[in-house]
Amino acid sequence: MASKTPIRVAVTGAAGNIGYAAIFRIASGAVFGPDQPVALNLIEVGPGLNALAGVVMELADCAFPLLTDVVATGDLDEGFRDVDWCLLIGAVPRKDGMERKDLLGINAKIFVGQGQAIGRAAKKTVKVLVVGNPCNTNALIALRSAAHLPAENFFAMTRLDENRAKSQLAAKAGAHASDVKNVGIWGNHSSTQYPDFTNATIKGRPATEVITDHAWLKESFVSDVQKRGAVVIKARGASSAASAANAALDTLRALHFPTPAGDWHSVAVLSKGDYGITPGIMFGCPIRTKADGQWEIVQGLTLDAFSREKIAITEKELLEERATAAEALGIKL
Numbered sequence: 294m295a296s297k298t299p300i301r302v303a304v305t306g307a308a309g310n311i312g313y314a315a316i317f318r319i320a321s322g323a324v325f326g327p328d329q330p331v332a333l334n335l336i337e338v339g340p341g342l343n344a345l346a347g348v349v350m351e352l353a354d355c356a357f358p359l360l361t362d363v364v365a366t367g368d369l370d371e372g373f374r375d376v377d378w379c380l381l382i383g384a385v386p387r388k389d390g391m392e393r394k395d396l397l398g399i400n401a402k403i404f405v406g407q408g409q410a411i412g413r414a415a416k417k418t419v420k421v422l423v424v425g426n427p428c429n430t431n432a433l434i435a436l437r438s439a440a441h442l443p444a445e446n447f448f449a450m451t452r453l454d455e456n457r458a459k460s461q462l463a464a465k466a467g468a469h470a471s472d473v474k475n476v477g478i479w480g481n482h483s484s485t486q487y488p489d490f491t492n493a494t495i496k497g498r499p500a501t502e503v504i505t506d507h508a509w510l511k512e513s514f515v516s517d518v519q520k521r522g523a524v525v526i527k528a529r530g531a532s533s534a535a536s537a538a539n540a541a542l543d544t545l546r547a548l549h550f551p552t553p554a555g556d557w558h559s560v561a562v563l564s565k566g567d568y569g570i571t572p573g574i575m576f577g578c579p580i581r582t583k584a585d586g587q588w589e590i591v592q593g594l595t596l597d598a599f600s601r602e603k604i605a606i607t608e609k610e611l612l613e614e615r616a617t618a619a620e621a622l623g624i625k626l
């Protein structure tokens with residue numbers, strides 16, 4: 294057993310599809326490194342608690358050298374006690390006949406309770422990544438509910454969209470996904486998101502020089518990334534799970550370790566007005582993680598008229614989501 298203090302990670306929805314695909318990799322050391330012990334606090338509700346008992350048995354059966362202990366619970370205060378990271382995956386899915394407004398209202402209440410419990414029980418330095426949809430607005434609710442915790446430590450996941458965008462640009466350019474860098478996902482994790490190809494690079498060259506079919510970039514590429522989740526659901530009969538878990542782990546790693554020179558990664562953070570975005574919404578944008586663990590929004594990017602127009606659409610949607618959630622909760626967000 295390595296001698297470092299364990300990093301304690303809480304995961305809600307731990308027995309669900311994404312949770313199940315994520316926690317074994319966290320326990321194996323794939324996120325925080327091969328010499329960093331980890332502890333898992335797994336949180337479920339209802340029938341998920343029965344399934345969770347089996348997941349805990351499987352974790353034991355893996356005999357992971359880095360896993361120090363596992364807490365499995367339905368109690369939020371117990372689940373978030375002294376944690377360093379919260380991965381909030383559990384959320385109520387949209388069902389047939391349910392309006393988007395209803396879904397926002399139901400999940401809004403869940404994230405108030407979780408935010409409050411994180412504020413009470415977690416370490417004051419805790420970082421929170423929200424995956425459960427609508428993840429941007431859920432993250433805003435959690436951070437507003439965890440009153441005294443720094444807003445800088447709350448994030449919503451747009452990394453799956455970034456990974457999808459990189460993969461599609463690489464396929465078009467005949468390159469590998471790892472050759473594609475500087476892809477920023479702006480705005481909401483929804484079909485209004487804007488995957489910015491105008492600042493992307495492929496093998497160090499502007500993507501707009503490598504891919505000369507600009508109509509493809511503006512139309513097919515943007516739309517395919519926006520709708521990729523729906524296409525996966527249609528093919529698989531279930532929403533993206535392994536790729537979503539992988540993106541969640543990529544996000545944790547990207548926020549834990551300094552970003553390599555010249556690169557950046559995408560995640561939604563609380564807008565303070567950078568690039569003219571309305572303050573007070575969780576907005577996807579390109580960020581860099583610094584050596585001290587703090588992060589900064591990448592500054593000085595040129596956003597052309599096309600990009601500005603797309604960003605305005607997703608900004609409008611997030612403002613509407615915030616208003617709907619605030620109305621459902623009867624509070625100001």
Ligand code: NAX
Nearest residue numbers: 305306308309310311337338341383384424425426450537
């Ligand atoms: P599943 O339905 O397989 O699992 C969800 C699990 O969460 C269930 O086990 C359920 O019991 C549990 N749960 C529900 N409410 C809870 C609560 N209040 N506290 C603790 N646990 C709770 O869904 P899964 O496929 O794992 O997806 C989880 C969430 O991720 C959904 O909201 C989904 O929309 C969202 N996604 C977000 C993505 C992103 O990029 N941000 C992409 C993938 C995914 O669509």
